[in-house]
Structures are given as structure tokens and as C-alpha cells.
Amino acid sequence: MLNNRTEFERVVYDEKFRPLITEKQVRERTAELGKQITEDYRGLHPILICVLNGGFIFMADLVRQIELDLEVDFIRISSYGDAMKSSGNVRLVKDVNAELKNRHVLLVEDIVDTGLSLQFLSEKMAEYDPASIKFVTLLWKKEKARVETHIDYVGFEIPDSFVVGYGLDHKQILRNLPAVYVMD
Numbered sequence: 001m002l003n004n005r006t007e008f009e010r011v012v013y014d015e016k017f018r019p020l021i022t023e024k025q026v027r028e029r030t031a032e033l034g035k036q037i038t039e040d041y042r043g044l045h046p047i048l049i050c051v052l053n054g055g056f057i058f059m060a061d062l063v064r065q066i067e068l069d070l071e072v073d074f075i076r077i078s079s080y081g082d083a084m085k086s087s088g089n090v091r092l093v094k095d096v097n098a099e100l101k102n103r104h105v106l107l108v109e110d111i112v113d114t115g116l117s118l119q120f121l122s123e124k125m126a127e128y129d130p131a132s133i134k135f136v137t138l139l140w141k142k143e144k145a146r147v148e149t150h151i152d153y154v155g156f157e158i159p160d161s162f163v164v165g166y167g168l169d170h171k172q173i174l175r176n177l178p179a180v181y182v183m184d
């Protein structure tokens, strides 16, 4: 199944996945976002909060493209379970540890789909009274939004299909694929 990384198609649980965004494209776009964030936050010492689990790979690559003193923290929410559709019911699984009052907070998401997670996170962060809150996501299924979403930095707008790899899972596997794949 995962024994040949050059394989064009992957079949997992009888589902076929084909490449959507290559490693090179992700790398180049992440570098651009890092540069933009570096310019926008100059002198501000931001705290980047990774939304687990899916955001861990993007976060790790993004912070290394930001040439600023910054801090990191992690928050975990749950909405999908093992399903391929958002349950619409977002809950907090692990909160941040850092004190966010008067901090410049940048939330790092893997993907924005219905926008319900983003809405939940935005309300949650507002409770901590930060100096600013912005959102960055690697992927955005723009046409799928169920609530109005404001995203400050978007890696790629993608069609409304289920994707895996580069942190994103299908039934908890495939997160370690180096590129983004889409289900056929």
C-alpha cells in the first residue's frame, strides 16, 4: 500500500487516491507564506498555535520559513472522528498551555472545509483576549463553507473532494504522505 512512494495511484480501503498538490508545490507555497508572515509580524513576537492533529506537518515546515522570534503552542479539536464528513459538532480535546492575553496569535490549520472548526477556534481564542488573531491554512475548500470564514493566509484553494497526506488522514492513516492526494 505505502511501500512505493513514486507510485502514481494509491489504493487504501478500496478507495483510490491520486496526487493533487506535489511536495515541491507545498514547499514553495509554504516558503511564500512564511515570507509574508515574516513581513506582517515584524517586531511582534507572535505565537503560532497548531491545530492538531492535521496541522502538525504544515506547522513544522511553516515555522522554519518564518524569520522572526516566535513561540509555538498546540490545541486539539475534534469534528470528523473517523468519518469523511464533518459531524458539525466541534469540541475541544486539548486547550493551549500558553497565556494568550495581549499576544499576537496565529492559528495554523491544515484544511478549512465547512469552516465550523475555524468559527469554534475563533470564538475560543477571543475568550483569551489576545492582541490579534489571524488564521493560516494550507488548504481551503472555499466552495464548501457553511459559515462565513475569514482566513488571512491560504496556501491553496482546492475543490470539494476528500484529501489526504501532508498531515491529513483517512481513518487516522496516510498523514505521513509527503504530498496531498485526492480521493478519486
Ligand code: IMP
Binding pocket: 054, 079, 080, 086, 109, 110, 111, 112, 113, 114, 115, 116, 117, 118, 161, 162, 163, 164, 168, 169, 170
Ligand atoms: P471544518 O470544521 O469542516 O472546516 O473541518 C476542519 C477539519 O476537518 C480539518 O482540520 C480536518 O481535520 C478535517 N477535514 C476536512 N476536510 C478534510 C479532508 O478532505 N481530508 C481530511 N480531513 C479533512
